[in-house]
Amino acid sequence: YATAEAVPPTGARPVFCDVDPDTFCVTPGTVRAALTARTRAVVAVDLFGNVAPTPEIEELGVPVLVDSAQAAGSTRDGARAGSLGAAATLSFFPSKNLPGFGDGGAVLTDDDALAERARTLRFHGSRDKVTYDEVGYNSRLDELQAALLRVLLPELDGWADGRRAAGRHYLEAGLGELVKPPAPVEGADPAWHLYVIRHPLVDRLGPALERVGIGQRAYYRTPAHRQPAMRDFAPDRELPGTEEAARTHLAIPMSPRLDRLNAIEVVSAIREARD
Secondary structure (H helix, E strand, C coil), X not given: XXXXXXXXXXXXXXCCCCCECCCCECCHHHHHHHCCCCCCXXXXXXXXXXXXXXXXXXXXXXXXXXXXXXXXXXXXXXXXXXXXXXXXXXXXXXCCCCCCCCCCXXXXXXXXXXXXXXXXXXXXXXCCCCCECCCCCECCCXXXXXXXXXXXXXXXHHHHHHHHHHHHHHHHCCHHHCCECCCCCCCEECCCCCEEEECCCHHHHHHHHHHCCCCCXXXXXCCHHHCHHHXXXXXXXXXXXXXXXXXXXXXXXXXXXXXXXXHHHHHXXXXXXXX
């Protein structure tokens, strides 16, 4: 929802695009179906740590921005999440792959003009702190957050490897025999922010896991285009892949420290709940 929420304040109108329910990401085909003559940009989301097919979407001839808030440490075809598209964003919220003390984030781009514009907007629309050329924001990362993140940044790759290993532990424990695990986008090597399974009976699985002390959550049971604040932008929008993913998804424990025994415990609980 936060991605869509960023669009109306710019004066633009969000047009919702369907996703592949197996990857939770948009595809070139679903983006193409949503394009119109008025489309100015596409915003792809690297959801749950997967990496959207941004280069293929760029071939459609529209600028692509990427919400990589959940994908720090992930890669696709050797490129890091956050390095794709005209610009990308990261989140440093404490639950994210690269965590700060509190709220914070970054805009990443290799476009010098775009970077300068972002720097101006983050400080009230001023380049020199004296003259204000446009209406901007008070949106600067504070020094304490920056200091912590500089210390933690060298840990990111190790944490990312731990998240990948946790996903492998689940598969080796037989998770794929019971539910549908998340599928990486072709070429992607996700550092899973959340490990989100799918099953028609997740409404039964979730409470069963909770009863035995295993954390679980359905993060997006109501998809963004069905939220009250967005209904005017998509009153008749049919997004079957999105609806299926929303209806059948469930996040199970994910951490760089989740080991083989943890994975076996979770999978065993899912097996008992499903049976």
